[in-house]
Amino acid sequence: MDVLSDILRSVHIQGSLYFRTAFNAPWGVSVPRYSNVSRYHLVTRGSCWATVEGHDEKIKLEKGDLIFVTNGASHDLFCGASDPPFLPVDAVVQESGFDGTGALVWGGDKDGETTALVCGHFEFDHERGKMLLSELPPYIHIPNTEIMHYKWLEEAMRFITHEAFEREPGSEAVINRLAEIIFIQSIRTYAKRSSDASRLFSALRDEQLGRVFEAIHEAPEENWTVESMAKAGGMSRTAISQRMNEVLSVTPMAYLTQWRMELAHEALLSTREGIPEIAESVGYQSLSAFTRAFKKHFGRGPGEVRRKGPAG
Incomplete structure (x- = not known):
């Protein structure tokens, strides 16, 4: 009996792609708190920083890095200045004129460093999978060096990036299904980390x-x-x-x-x-x-x- 797989099956998630971005430094985006949601950001070009509600740590995100904010906590993404101009994500969408197609282009100097992201979220039924969801950390950061240890995961990331930028018919459905798989793989990766795994995963080991x-x-x-x-x-x-x-x-x-x-x-x-x-x-x-x-x-x-x- 694979107990972790058994527990993972109890979690019901529905993926949804937000958008792909091209942010020109300096920039800063604030993402508000939402209940029963996990957000993800995949860096496909450049780099940026992230901070998550309740944590002082600044997380450096390089090209190929993935971060899941697992419990719907508010978080900031930024690049290019020690004190960048922060705007709520809804205001960024409105100010940029983003219409839901192509890339959301926004930021400061057009000649500044460009950070490209693929962003999305998952919605959870909070009653299903409570055992697992309550044990997840506020965020899971998987650096590209770790992703490279899992060849199929690296290929899935590459495929998501391709689909997000090509926007072929059916691409959103493909991205959402792949992202759901990657979310589960991210949990498995986290569970293997002896240094930071939470109570449930430590118990399973x-x-x-x-x-x-x-x-x-x-x-x-x-x-x-x-x-x-x-x-x-x-x-x-x-x-x-x-x-x-x-x-x-x-x-x-x-x-x-x-x-x-x-x-x-x-x-x-x-x-x-x-x-x-x-x-x-x-x-x-x-x-x-x-x-x-x-x-x-x-x-x-x-x-x-x-x-x-x-x-x-």
Whole structure:
């Protein structure tokens, strides 16, 4: 069982291309905060800097670099001056006269350094994939040197750049699908970084906890107890409880419940199974117990989710 792939499948994203840019230095663009959105910027020419809300670090973006601002945080992109003129992105679009076709051209000196970007975003259903999305860092920066280690990823970046600039029929759909794949690959790349990976990814790399997660994801409907989970990981009850608390700040039973709720939510939206059958498929023999757990986790009951669909 590939637990990370299992978790990634629970995330539903829809890509959308903003535009490609040609910014002439000095320039500065402020992108506002949006909920349930991840934005990405791929540098195809030149370089620039980025800062992300809540972080003092200035991130240097070179040609071929990719940055995902994962949680919709506001962020700034700029180049060419220590204190460049910043404008909100909507004002930049309006001031540049961009009509949605070609490149958005804007900035200061026409002879200044040109930075070309491919920019887009993903929208998330915040109820689906909560386990993963809550564990992502504010941003994921993948430098071109790291991208080059993954030949197919490097080719995908090149293909996105080509499609964005050629604008052939169907190019936006191609870009959006490729970007969704690249987003998932970026998460995988981040998960492999032992230095900065967050709690969930660190837990997945833990040999004993990894066996526990595999067992749970393989058979979420089983009548799991702390003792049986500990046995799956070759640990004692005390050890698994301590380790889960240290790494994930949850109890073993809380993790089990969280994953079961993710599976149930997905089944409600993507299948025609009855709610009692879905409850049983994730280990609940009592429909009332399932309904209480579901409502506690999502803030609304399974019947409402089925009737109204994804949360807005």
